[in-house]
Amino acid sequence: MANKEMEVAKGVDLKRYMGRWYEIACFPSRFQPSDGCNTRATYTLKDDGTVNVLNETWSGGKRSYIEGTAYKADPNSDEAKLKVKFYVPPFLPIIPVTGDYWVLHLDDDYSYALIGQPSRNYLWSPLTIAQLGELSWERHHIWSLGWNPGDSTYSP
Known part of the structure; x- marks a missing residue:
């Protein structure tokens, strides 16, 4: 399944996508603490059409965060393929790091x-409300997109 072409959402209205999203599950990554909890992202649309990104998590009782900017990878495409750029380290932001942020699925009501991203090394499952809810469909949908749900962890 890993070779299955990745489908990306189309026609995403960035204005509706803005706001706070709470992570409910993810594939572990080197840039998020393994004991992080209450992980969330807040998106704010800027006047120039780019998006301010604020990623936050709490680890060991302390808040850690990073801010960046997201923008459409191809401004002429209706696919929800974005690039996100952060400057690291967060306390002295001097080195730009850019990654892919592809919206693979988005509910009609913009709540889930x-x-x-194309390498399939990272996957996040955010909600606009901080409650878990029913995830059996999510696991099926992840599998149908060529991802292994066994690689995911639920976010506390």
Whole structure:
């Protein structure tokens, strides 16, 4: 399944996508603490059409965060393929790091999404409300997109 072509959401209205999203599950990554909890992202649309990104998590009782900017990878495409740029380290932001942020699925009411990137190394499942709810469909949908749900962890 890993070779299955990745489908990306189309026609995403960035204005509706803005706001706070709470992570409910993810594939572990080197840039998020393994004991992080209450992980969330807040998106704010800027006048120039780019998006301010604030990623936050709490680890060991302390808040850690990073801010960046997201923008459409191809401004002429209706696919929800974005690039996100952060400057690291957060306390002295001098080195730009750019990654892919692809919206693979988005519910019609903009309350649930699947976010991934082409290498399939990272996957996030955010909600606009901080409650878990029913995830059996999510696991099926992840599998149908060529991802292994066994690689995911639920976010506390």
